[in-house]
Amino acid sequence: MQTVYRLSIRNKTSEQLKFKSIWSHYSFMEVHFSFQVFLSFALVVIFGLVFRVYSSLVTKPHRLRQAFKKQGIGGPPSNFLLGNISDIRRARISAPKAGAATPSPPFFHNCGPALFPIFYEWRKQYGEIFMFSLGNIQLLHVNQYDIVREISTCTSLDLGKPKYQAKEFHSLLGDGILTSNGNFWARQRKILAPQLFMDKVKGMISLIQQSTIILINSWKDVIDDQGGVAADIKIDNYLKKFSGDVISRACFGSSYSEGQHIFQKLRDLEKISSKKVLSTGIPCMRYIPTQSNRRAWELKKDIKALILKLVNQKNEATSENNLMQRVVEEAESVDFIVDNCKNIYLAGYETTAIAATWCLMLLASNQEWQDRVRAEVLEICNGRIPNSDSIKKMKQLTMVINESLRLYPPVAVVSREALKDLKFGNTYIPEGVNIWIMVTSLHTDPDIWGQDSYEFKPERFSNGISGACKLPHLYMPFGIGPRICLGMNLALVELKILLSLILSDFSLSLSPKYVHAPSLRLVIEPENGVDLVMEKLNSPVIA
Template identity: 50%
Template sequence: MAEASTEALLTVFVTGIIGFALWYSYFILWIRPQRLREKLRSQGIHGPPPSFLRGNILETRRILQEQKLKQAQVEGSVSVTADYSSSIFPYLAYWKKKYGPVFLYSTGSVQILHVAHPDLVKEIGLCKSMDLGKPSYLQKDRGALLGKGILASNGALWSHQRKVIAPEFFMDKVKGMVDLMVEAAILLSNSWESLLEHAGDNTEIVVDGDLRKFSADVISRACFGSSFADGKEIFSCLRKLQMVMSNSSMPNGIPGLRYLPLKRNREKWKLNQEIRALISNIVKERMQHSSESSTKDLLHSIIEGSAIMNADLGSAETFIVDNCKNLYFAGHETVSVTATWCLMLLASHPQWQDSVRHEVLEVCQGKKINFDMIRKLKVLTMVIQETLRLFPPAPFVAREALQSVKLGEIQLPKGITTWITISMLHHDHNNWGADADEFNPDRFSRGIASACRFPHTYLPFGLGMRTCLGQNFAMVELKILLSSLLSRFTFSLSPSYRHSPAFRLTIEPEFGVPLIMKQL
């Protein structure tokens, strides 16, 4: 009797545990997301109806497949300056047309409010509350790349990181980095010159890889006191990790998948360990020689910042490694991809290429470029701004309501993520005019404020408190690189070029950019 009673109690206990687990899973996967959706629906915000567990992922895949079939039928006839979001994220354009500029959709358990209305974009940019921060899925789904670094953190940790890192990108500091940027640009130009001397003029060069090496060299020298050769393994691992993580154009939103030993997850874990070990070695070497070194670069500031960090914010080692990863990735990836698109556009528009080259030769007068010269390159600045409008390297500005937040007339409940598709705003004909899909740097001739009706919707470097800290650094680097190349080469787009922007965490040309190069 006693044994039977024990078995019965055990059965009831196990059944209760299983029942609670099932109920809790149902609550997390359906009831809680449904409550969030209802709070927005009651405010007049609607969107495609989600399914259990998957949200709108299946519909997203269907629309993507339909778009691929359409593209295959019209391959070669799509303008190189068309809105890339319509081909990479066609479901967003479809839902915007159906539900309006503000709509709600779901990727599993992640509830997303998509924002394409200028007024609400402005409200997000003006919001100073820490309750509107970076989405939690960044640390979860992209933790191997971003960790708890400045690109993904919130609250007190983010404030401390910003205090440590921001001063290193003030313009007076960037001014001191000009010479090393020029040296890196000369190395790249010399390598192309050498190639053309052996292969002859009108040789085809696929520029993507070389531009990525250039920007990696600059961020290594400027921020970490080493050359690209020293950080080569780190950049190689980061690139592999980026490719592994960019298989999906959205967070999968399905709880638990990131913890399963799937092939993709195993690759991420392995690369993350390798990157962490490589960065830790650089840091240990720096700290061992700190007494005999007078280097006061960004790495020095990060190490110092980790030493005065509140213990509640995490370990010093994680602080250093995660922020180094963030800066290695963001510091070179966005510049290289923007330079690649810029060369593609100048190759496609020879009149603008000639105009920028004329300005560069007139300003520099055959001398090595310096900071004062950079400030005089107005036409080149316009071309870069227009490139960033047509091909913003980061496709989204994402925020999460960490607590309930009021944005204009909308009350965002805690847990809702907002997405702004930057390219969609940058191609809005109501804002930019009838030529919004055309390459026209002249629109920036009187500055960003006069380029469109709603200047706050020009977001190549993000918006609000979380605007990219490195935008001064990036613009100076781009001007030095492009002026160096334009003063030594002419180039045209190769007939082999296939226009296919691809989402790989940043937006880059899927098949590269081959240019026909000729020395001046």
């Protein structure tokens, strides 16, 4: 029995060992198979990424360039990864500063060649239409009048804002109305546009008047501190505070002081973004934790927190129907609120202030036109603060504003992207190609505006924009087509009330400190600011 029992145990042990051996072999095979599956999947992913990168950096750019070459459209040779970025940088570094060699006051206003020196060289070499690239992004420079007309009148959602700008400036603008496309953009426009129609802007005029009076009184305080007659004042920050106050009051139901931290952080973020313009198209640059990228991410987070804090405060305090309230009511998400608030703050704050700065510089350096506009304002207003009825009658002032926006447009380049294959005239533009229209070039082209195109001559607008040049559609200080600036009405009313009141209370001349040096950041602005000698008039409108 014991022998049988031992044999039984021995057989069971043998079977167990055999089973373990089989199971171990099976487990090994299973692990091996899993490893092979994982390795195959990893290789597929790696090859997919390599193919995608190769397609993005090599195949697609080559295909797009070939599409233009077949149409007889050339351009400068493009380098791998950088495209023409190095060429553009070298040209900007070696070019003289815009206006650096011009006397003060400037007599000629041709800042384009200094801001975009190599583009003027390329135009001479390749013609009015040529291609170039920023990294792997392919762009078509268009200066041909008939094609610009077609682009400016195109209403298709297939022609939108460049996707690369939305990516590169995402910290600054998010997915707001300035960068979005398609039905999402159309919905945002439907929400925002009615709040900036002229009938709504008329209701904001008292707010604009209040902000202007605050500005003028601050200048009078400076003059009083310097003897009571005149003072040398750098006007830039005052005007930015003014425009910030207007946009805060009119659109957010607050004031500049409440939104001051938002404006400052947006300004800091804008400076960082403008420095990265020429790294656009270099793969993955926006993801690398460089010092500027880390600072941009930090500012984005701070701005979001400040905007949401302001929104919550205003929602609790009032049910006032303003633009911000409309955005909050229609918001799909928190980011929808934050992004569109950032877009409104930036567009209303920066561009209007800089437009006013250039306009005052031109008036200060052209005494005849300053006197003409002042006489018109005093006659129409007769000692009263200008309102919606009186500013309509200010023809001389309107001519000066139009001429200032012609010579120093807030936006130097109108850019679009073909979101699908498009055709303008005989030019086929494949999907993914970006279009650049140089506003500075078109606004000062002697063939359009005459041989005095670089001179400040507001009289050219005596019969309106249509009578000012041969091709009125080429005048585009507020952009073109369906994407034209929503705040145009507000900006023009701001400028008219601001300038009319300033000229009613002060005589202006350029300071000896002033150095004429237009500079390109996200907008064209005076690099060193604008210094004016401001003298109080004997019979001011604002006592």
